Amino acid sequence: MTESKDISRITVHYVGRVQGVGFRYTVCRIAQPFDITGCVKNLANGSVELVAEGTNRDLTDLHQRICDEMKRNITNQEMIESSATGEFKSFDIAY
Numbered sequence: 001m002t003e004s005k006d007i008s009r010i011t012v013h014y015v016g017r018v019q020g021v022g023f024r025y026t027v028c029r030i031a032q033p034f035d036i037t038g039c040v041k042n043l044a045n046g047s048v049e050l051v052a053e054g055t056n057r058d059l060t061d062l063h064q065r066i067c068d069e070m071k072r073n074i075t076n077q078e079m080i081e082s083s084a085t086g087e088f089k090s091f092d093i094a095y
Contacts (some may be wrong), residue, residue: 007084010059012050013043014066016075023048023070024093030065034058037088041095052091053084 014023019042027040027050036054043049050066052059067074 006055007053007086008056008059009038009051009053009082009084010063011080011082012052012063013078014048014050014070014074015046015077017073018048018070019046021073023073026070027066028091028093030069031062031091034062034091036062036091038091039088039094040091041093051088053086053088 024040024042027048031052034054036052036058038050038052038054040048040050050063052062054062063079067077
């Protein structure tokens with residue numbers, strides 16, 4: 001990953017038909033070519049949470065590709081941008 005000063009974090013909550021449809025696995029596949037770390041997980045309220053750290057460009061491109069590929073499943077989303085914490089070593093599904 002690039003130097004930490006160039007790294008930021010996004011937390012996105014996706015709402016809709018996002019559980020039980022392979023959403024998390026699709027996000028992991030989409031994330032593979034990007035130099036990002038973080039996780040994607042199902043939440044108890046039926047939404048899916050994405051936490052990703054990387055360059056602004058990688059994060060923007062990742063989010064756009066998720067939205068493009070899963071647009072039929074997503075009815076709403078909320079994104080929060082923040083400083084990276086460096087807590088992740090890879091990008092995985094969290095359980």
